[in-house]
């Protein structure tokens with residue numbers, strides 16, 4: 448017997464079952480007083496610390512305009528953690544984390560504040576052994592991305608001292624269209640090399656999204672039917688039941704398609720449609736996702752294959768809610784889409800002729816994100832049509848959120864009838880199959896940044912390809928008059944139902 452046969456896989460550092468623990472490092476959050484930081488980033492940092500995945504000297508630095516001392520900052524983080532963290536509060540974990548917290552007050556234009564930040568970084572290197580390893584998280588309004596990157600360069604923060612690393616994490620939206628995304632990429636890459644840049648698409652941090660790869664490539668039963676010979680069409684939905692809340696300034700002028708389709712839904716589509724990657728490293732994954740995005744074609748007739756709309760007043764959760772144009776801060780003449788649906792084709796051998804319908808909207812019937820792969824009907828049925836009246840098409844539905852899992856829908860004989868066939872479903876639910884609860888997407892993504900693992904971050908080319916797909920749709924919508932309206936709490940505008948009805952199909956009502 449060879450030595451390798453006795454090799455204990457639990458001792459192998461490449462073993463993916465082992466927890467991955469970040470090395471000495473710190474995280475600087477720009478825009479740390481903002482909504483995203485309080486609700487997602489601060490709690491994620493605490494949860495990582497609580498799971499023992501951060502190094503003991505880990506340091507968290509915040510940057511924003513408030514005149515806060517370190518102590519005020521620590522209190523805000525404390526409150527955010529108590530309110531939003533996933534794991535239980537433990538005083539000793541909190542204390543260790545709080546000792547490494549610093550706050551730098553300042554405007555992004557303020558050179559003195561960036562000098563102060565550099566001093567704080569040096570001080571923490573000395574005191575807490577962060578070893579010069581820092582990630583800069585730009586959780587700031589997108590118009591400030593170039594300014595912050597430029598300031599990091601100017602004050603020597605982007606240059607890693609010998610033997611250490613510096614990384615930039617950039618929130619979405621990455622650009623407004625292809626041209627602005629290319630310009631932003633140019634600015635960012637003047638300062639940071641491609642492997643130093645981590646663009647956030649938090650959907651990729653979700654367990655259910657990573658599971659698409661496990662489902663497809665670790666099993667034998669799905670892949671043989673995952674193609675044009677068996678699949679009729681694919682529907683990818685991200686529905687929200689909330690309106691724009693207080694985010695008028697961010698949302699108006701951007702809209703549903705730019706906010707959700709350009710990034711989250713096209714990434715889900717790429718993972719659903721791609722070929723098996725040569726391995727699971729970042730380069731191989733990007734290669735395959737990019738091949739799909741490059742093969743995506745919009746139908747020639749955008750009038751009939753895209754829909755945009757705005758929510759009108761209506762009832763939701765038993766409450767009367769306002770329409771989009773009546774929301775605070777929205778121009779009553781706004782044409783911004785709060786609902787968007789597009790039909791896309793993938794011009795390759797696997798998918799030719801199989802439409803991918805992508806839709807997203809606010810104030811829809813229910814909060815749900817899912818990918819439904821809908822199969823063709825059986826080519827021949829030995830049953831008469833009355834037996835199969837209530838039989839739909841077979842489907843595999845990946846439930847991304849909130850009720851994480853997967854459903855397989857198929858026909859089954861109704862007991863007691865001579866032969867009546869009806870749809871039934873077989874369910875896999877994370878909550879029932881696993882005892883571990885799923886980490887939040889931001890936990891996974893922040894840890895990956897600290898480890899330098901780029902698998903779950905879209906690269907330059909993917910972002911630009913996604914804008915190439917969406918730009919003609921937005922340009923077409925710009926030539927139209929007022930968007931269609933749909934009642935809040937409904938499943939979107941009639942035009943979207945008509946779009947699918949023309950193809951002899953209908954949207955799922957999840």
Ligand SMILES: NC(=O)c1ccc[n+]([C@@H]2O[C@H](COP(=O)([O-])OP(=O)(O)OC[C@H]3O[C@@H](n4cnc5c(N)ncnc54)[C@H](OP(=O)(O)O)[C@@H]3O)[C@@H](O)[C@H]2O)c1
Nearest residue numbers: 478479480481482483511512513554555586587589618619
């Ligand atoms: N909120 C979400 O759920 C969400 C989801 C996905 C992506 N994102 C993205 O995440 C980023 C942050 O979003 P957010 O909702 O957290 O934004 P936000 O609530 O508006 O916060 C913006 C932050 O930037 C700071 N800031 C603004 N102007 C500044 C300036 N001139 N100098 C220094 N600091 C300045 C603000 O701090 P002070 O006012 O205290 O200075 C605040 O901390 C955006 O890119 C957004 O698109 C957000």
